[in-house]
Amino acid sequence: MDISSILQGGYQHPLSRSWQTRRTLTKSMFMYPIFITDDPEASVPIATLPGQRRWGVNKLEEFLGPLVQKGLQSVILFGVPFSCVKDMRGSPADDPHGPVILAIRKLRALFPSLFVAADVCLCEYTDHGHCGLLNLDGTINTAPSVERIAEVAVNYAKAGVHCVAPSDMMDGRVKAIKRGLIDAGFGNKVTLMSYSAKFASSLYGPFRDAAGSAPAFGDRKCYQLPPAAKGLARRAIQRDAAEGADIIMVKPSLPYLDIISDAAELAGDHPIACYQVSGEFAMIHAGAAAGVYDLRTMAFETAESMVRAGATLILSYFTPEFLEWL
Numbered sequence: 001m002d003i004s005s006i007l008q009g010g011y012q013h014p015l016s017r018s019w020q021t022r023r024t025l026t027k028s029m030f031m032y033p034i035f036i037t038d039d040p041e042a043s044v045p046i047a048t049l050p051g052q053r054r055w056g057v058n059k060l061e062e063f064l065g066p067l068v069q070k071g072l073q074s075v076i077l078f079g080v081p082f083s084c085v086k087d088m089r090g091s092p093a094d095d096p097h098g099p100v101i102l103a104i105r106k107l108r109a110l111f112p113s114l115f116v117a118a119d120v121c122l123c124e125y126t127d128h129g130h131c132g133l134l135n136l137d138g139t140i141n142t143a144p145s146v147e148r149i150a151e152v153a154v155n156y157a158k159a160g161v162h163c164v165a166p167s168d169m170m171d172g173r174v175k176a177i178k179r180g181l182i183d184a185g186f187g188n189k190v191t192l193m194s195y196s197a198k199f200a201s202s203l204y205g206p207f208r209d210a211a212g213s214a215p216a217f218g219d220r221k222c223y224q225l226p227p228a229a230k231g232l233a234r235r236a237i238q239r240d241a242a243e244g245a246d247i248i249m250v251k252p253s254l255p256y257l258d259i260i261s262d263a264a265e266l267a268g269d270h271p272i273a274c275y276q277v278s279g280e281f282a283m284i285h286a287g288a289a290a291g292v293y294d295l296r297t298m299a300f301e302t303a304e305s306m307v308r309a310g311a312t313l314i315l316s317y318f319t320p321e322f323l324e325w326l
């Protein structure tokens with residue numbers, strides 16, 4: 001056998017196997033997505049997302065306290081309002097008494113070391129369920145959408161959030177949010193994590209159950225990327241980096257590892273995030289329940305594949321488990 005044929009000598013020991021990894025998983029790589037609803041006492045299981053709940057603001061201490069003890073370092077908040085009056089411009093998104101702003105204030109007070117991010121979108125708050133404002137014919141009206149989304153982001157910043165994460169996919173919103181943050185005095189205080197390459201995926205179903213955010217009509221294909229659109233994703237990543245995004249995100253993760261890799265190449269000086277979305281999480285649970293693989297082994301394999309592709313931050317519902325496992 002030729003010398004160049006032999007690879008196994010380099011990974012015959014657990015330690016030498018670990019040296020083959022360019023970057024390893026750490027607890028700080030995990031950001032935990034949290035659903036906040038407007039009943040302050042809520043603790044409601046979400047049937048399609050094993051182990052996940054909708055939480056009320058008054059339950060956050062008992063829910064997150066033990067996780068912070070175990071090393072939880074960041075969360076991202078999603079508002080799930082049920083009792084608000086939704087309208088065409090998503091007014092409840094930045095209601096000072098709405099669940100997201102109350103949760104930001106509460107978490108900052110409860111856990112000073114916790115990095116608090118907030119998803120920024122309008123779909124949970126508009127009566128039509130779309131992520132922006134609409135023209136009369138039902139198409140997206142870009143300019144006022146972007147203006148409104150930036151306004152919401154700035155109001156989350158004023159409530160004390162560390163990071164705003166626009167998931168709406170409206171053209172120009174990263175630049176508008178960055179401008180808004182700078183003009184309001186938060187340019188050096190708040191991180192902008194852009195959902196840059198967010199694909200129109202069939203893996204969002206459990207999230208829509210959890211958040212009640214399915215659109216009233218049509219779908220989101222005019223603003224979320226077509227799954228096969230590698231070129232568009234690369235353009236969106238470069239655009240958002242140029243418009244002032246501090247972190248570039250790819251969503252979902254597992255079917256889009258090549259896009260994570262592209263992001264790491266195109267925006268290699270930025271942290272690269274990926275969102276292991278609700279459907280990916282549910283799929284891993286379903287496969288494990290069906291005996292296809294071991295849950296923990298598969299959770300590691302998928303998360304490690306994301307890091308291998310170039311991710312430095314993983315938004316995952318497995319975060320509490322990884323705090324145990326790592």
Ligand SMILES: [Zn+2]
Pocket residue numbers: 121122123124130131167168
């Ligand atoms: Zn949305």
